[in-house]
Amino acid sequence: xGSIDLHTHTTASDGILSPEELVELAAVRGIExxxxxxxxxxxxxxxxxxxxxxxxxxxxxxxxxxTAVETGEVHILGYxxxxxxxxxxxxxxxxxxxxxxxAQRMVDRLRDLGIPVTMxxxxxxxxxxxxxxxxxxxxxxxxxxxxxxxxAFERFLGRNRPAxxxxxxxxxxxxxxxxxAAGGAPVLAHPLSAGDPxxxxxxxxxxxxxGLEAWYxxxxxxxxxxxxxxxxxxxxxxxxxxxxxxxxxRAERELGSxxxxxxxxxxxxxxxxxxxxxxxxxxxQ
Numbered sequence: 001x002g003s004i005d006l007h008t009h010t011t012a013s014d015g016i017l018s019p020e021e022l023v024e025l026a027a028v029r030g031i032e033x034x035x036x037x038x039x040x041x042x043x044x045x046x047x048x049x050x051x052x053x054x055x056x057x058x059x060x061x062x063x064x065x066x067t068a069v070e071t072g073e074v075h076i077l078g079y080x081x082x083x084x085x086x087x088x089x090x091x092x093x094x095x096x097x098x099x100x101x102x103a104q105r106m107v108d109r110l111r112d113l114g115i116p117v118t119m120x121x122x123x124x125x126x127x128x129x130x131x132x133x134x135x136x137x138x139x140x141x142x143x144x145x146x147x148x149x150x151x152a153f154e155r156f157l158g159r160n161r162p163a164x165x166x167x168x169x170x171x172x173x174x175x176x177x178x179x180x181a182a183g184g185a186p187v188l189a190h191p192l193s194a195g196d197p198x199x200x201x202x203x204x205x206x207x208x209x210x211g212l213e214a215w216y217x218x219x220x221x222x223x224x225x226x227x228x229x230x231x232x233x234x235x236x237x238x239x240x241x242x243x244x245x246x247x248x249x250r251a252e253r254e255l256g257s258x259x260x261x262x263x264x265x266x267x268x269x270x271x272x273x274x275x276x277x278x279x280x281x282x283x284x285q
Contacts, residue, residue, distance in 0.1 A: 004260040006035035006060060007077065007189070007213065007241025011127045012044030013064075014134035016246025018127075019048035022255075027055040029256045033265055035079060035241060037062040040095045041130045042083035060265065063088075064189060065178065066095075068169035071195035076172055077187040077213065077239075078179035080272035085182035091170075096130065102165050103131040109163040110136070110156065115145055133157045134245070172200065173207055180208050185272040187211035187239050191227060192219070201234050210271045215240025215258040224258075237267045 009015035010022050017025065019036065026034045034057050036048045045061050052059045061083060065076045081088065103122055110117050117139055125135045125142070137152035146152035156163040170178075179186035186209050191197040201209070214227035215238070224240075231238040240260040243253045 003031055003256070004033040004262065004265060005031050005241050005244065005256050005258070006033070006062070006079065006239055006260055006265070007037050007064075007216075008035060008244045008255065009038050009064075009246075010036065010044040010048065010129075012041050012129045013038035014129070014132040014245060016248070019044040020051040022244075023048050023051040023055060023057055023059075025255060026057050031057060031256050033058050033060060033262075035060040035062045035077075037064045037077055037079075037241070039064050039130060039132065040066055040092060040099070042081070042088070042092070043129065045083050060268075062184075063179075065091075065175040066167070066169060067172040067175045068167075069172065069194055069200070072193060073169070074172045074194045074200060075189035076175035076179060076209075077189045077211075078175075078182065078184040079187060079211075079239075079268045081179060081182040081184035083182075087181040088178055091178050098168060099130055099132070102167060103136070105165045106133070106136050106157070106163055109165065110140075113156070113162055115140070115143070115156075117143070136163070172204055176204055176208050183272060185210045185237075185268045187213055187237070187268070189213050190216050190218070190243065191230075192223070197227075197230065201230075201236075205234055205236070209236065211237035211239045211264075211268060213240060214238040215260055217242040217244075217253045217257045237264055237271070239264050239268065 010019045038044050042063055049059050060079055061081055063078045067074045107117055107119055121139055122131050122135055125139050137149040137157055140146040140152040176186045191212055212231040214231055215224050228238045240258045242255055242257045244255040
């Protein structure tokens with residue numbers, strides 16, 4: 001198990017563990033540096049930082065911003081961000097409103113299929129976090145309409161399925177700009193998710209992308225090596241993480257399942273620090 005994991009999720013978005021529970025698990029697993037990168041929210045950071053203050057875990061404040069191109073979704077990770085930045089906060093408020101509207105439309109479509117669910121049911125599953133399709137999938141599993149989260153997506157919630165509701169996404173370029181405005185270091189997450197990463201890098205490196213997630217839990221070692229080489233060719237910082245969402249969610253994404261060198265964290269902190277006068281550092285404990 002690695003001692004650094006820069007890609008994790010909590011109940012603030014679509015994770016299963018609360019920020020406190022995730023930090024506790026990280027401490028038990030011997031993880032020394034933990035990136036909290038919830039989808040389109042920073043709501044879990046205060047609780048995670050508070051929990052980490054009493055343990056041997058250092059928190060990298062982060063986020064995973066959802067964007068899209070013609071070939072699919074593109075996610076931009078932001079590390080060492082200022083969660084209170086007004087540009088970031090305005091963007092997140094707009095996304096939260098759009099997500100809630102989308103969630104209501106998903107509920108309506110599920111009800112049209114004869115599945116008796118409500119927004120209140122989804123909110124209970126989300127526990128105050130940002131409502132996502134993963135929460136709807138968990139609800140379907142809990143109610144016996146699907147045997148697993150994967151089945152819920154395959155039958156109901158995946159693209160072109162009967163309860164799928166498309167999202168309106170900002171561009172990847174805009175996400176990079178938002179992370180930079182918040183004093184952070186923007187990184188391309190799981191870079192094989194939306195087709196040819198070279199095409200995405202051609203657009204994003206000139207506007208400030210600084211890293212590429214090479215050590216990703218679902219990628220085979222040879223793919224990870226190729227991505228490390230790709231990062232080197234583009235002058236990017238290779239980063240990594242498990243994309244951990246909690247127990248029972250894709251076993252290959254186990255917390256600490258990739259080895260991320262400390263140098264990657266230090267380089268991310270330096271790039272973030274260079275953009276905001278020296279503020280990006282890991283807390284001393």
